[in-house]
Amino acid sequence: MDQYEYWLSALSISDRKKMMLHAYMKSAKGAYYIEETSLHRFQFLNETDRNTMSQAKKIWDLQGEYDGLVKKQIRLYTCFDPEYPKKLADIPDKPYALYVKGNLPDERLMSVAVVGARSCSRYGEKHAYEFAEFLSGHGVQIISGLARGIDGVSQRGALMGRGKTFAVLGSGADVCYPRENIGLYGDILEMGGGIISELPPGTQPRPYHFPKRNRIISGLSDLVLVMEAREKSGSLITADLALDQGRDVYALPGPVDSSLSMGCHQLIRQGAGILISPEMLLEELGISGGNLQEKKTEAKKMLESLENMVYSSVVLYPRNIGQIMDESGLSAQEVLETLVSLEIKGYIKEISKNYYIRV
Template sequence: MQHGVGLQNTNTDELFAWLHLASIPHFGAATYYKYCQRLNWKVSDFFSASQTELLNLGFNSSQVEAILHPNLNVIEASLKWIKETNNRFILHLEDSAYPPLLKEISSPPLLLFGYGEQNKLIDLQIAIVGSRNPSISGKECAKVFAHNLCQCGWTITSGLALGIDGFSHEGALQAKGTTIAVLGTGIDNIYPKRHRRLAENIISGGGVIISEFPPQSPVRPENFPRRNRIISGLCRGTLIVEAALKSGSLITARYATEQNREVFAMPGNINNPLAKGCHYLIQQGAKLVTCVEDINEEFSDLKFNTEVTNSTKSEKNSIESLATDRLLDSVDFEATPLDIVAERSGITVSEVMSQLLEYELRGLVTAVPGGYIKLGEK
């Protein structure tokens, strides 16, 4: 029997039972395993017990009610959703296609609803997350790191949120790599709405969009931090690009630490509030990252595309030599006005404009409101 690729290839009764199980309030993987080990139960056994038996086993009244009288509207909505097109799937905890790395965490979701290539969920993944309102250099770093990590062989996993998440997905797509988005909403509710086109591109590019929340699930703020354990749980490591001290990205980093996964953080300007979260993580033991090799070298058991890493090193060396150029050295990593660049470099404004245009075409600087910023290494 083939699992998780659509209702036509799945045991409908089994899927119904798992959907029923997932609808029980405050019931997760740990509780499921407890009863299965203690009583040698299978999924169907939860629904053949009597009210008295369930209460004696420790289920509370609301759980017993959900077991004995399931919300058929919710279950039927999921069954209808999966039948509508052939690129949808539902994976349950005991499914052979369920991502093994995710199954290792303390609270894996009982169900994963998804669009796209479900087999990509077992690919080698690294998470990239960060601020929803990143700086221009933060956006660029997210795209460049995602692009280069994809070329090394990684799949990029993030949360489809505005900011760093979205730019990470875009960087992966630009590299023609695979990217996975984990929603904090029901699987039929792409959020934010402005990322619907990005979501379509992820699917058409061979990626995956998943959620533990079934169709028609209401949007709840508390579900967004909860989905972060899935992002980190799918991945060998998590890279934080920019984050304030109080942010969802630090929650993802905490989950990664608890899951015994690697945590990486990108340093920034000490006066930038969005760098404070990364600096805190580095102080707590996260690895400071300035290039993809800083990440790859932590995984000695893996083989990466050496042509890409060698090319990245060559570009880094080339840019480091350019950094001695007095004009490039006059541009900060924050917005630098044109007249300040001219004053620092001792070059006329017209020559500065001409030279910076060349540097912009080479990806070394970018024009922003108020001047130019240095982009650093690719």
């Protein structure tokens, strides 16, 4: 990919118009060298588009900007690139370009999107983590959005299953949002996954970026799991996009009086698959099971009963010692001693003074 492709991909004009420019001029370089006086020949460009292109050529340092992209270890794939994901290329509103840190999903493997509420319940958190961990442990790639709640929990579960996960951001690929997930961001890259965005590097998160990026999450996936969703939520937007793209959608049933399950029940009522267990889903996907559950059971048995009580009170978002004491019913001394033991064994980590998360 060259500096001209980067210039065209970063232009503030629609993806459709970028594709048309590329097609008419045979390359991004051809589009760059269109004479300003000739831009009016392209009827699909309006006055704002023409001004945008003219200004971009004046202020854009071709080589310098491209060197900055390389320095950030971000690769660019346009929809004209043979390495552009085939699943994504088939959707009607595919992005003109993807900026990628790390890797793209392996198209030879199955990919499953896991989405849901940011303010999730312990119930949703538990099942998102377990489904992602189990599927990942059987070679399924997990796609999500690195957001708070279900997204981050499922991606952490995928890493614990020793598989790969890919985060599609509503910011530039070099901008971790929310910032509290910077550890997860790094772990995804370290484990061979990828950070993906259609937005140029340095782009800050904006509310309108997130609904748009959802089509990429579903587009990169073979099916979408909705773990928890309110009656009107971004997760339902992703589910609708998935159905439009020909992807299957599964939803997790929950308590009938929980507002966090209303969206899932609505999807099930409309014909979505019902998530009962990771094992059953794996069977429906036609993937043979393994002994991951047995390994998990063995690992759990290794924890002493006191450690088990404390460990069950530590979750995937930060909790302080007081919260752990309240939930476990143990004294401060018992909790502190057990936290130290669990941290030494690698089950948890202290991310700030007296705040702990699972690892």
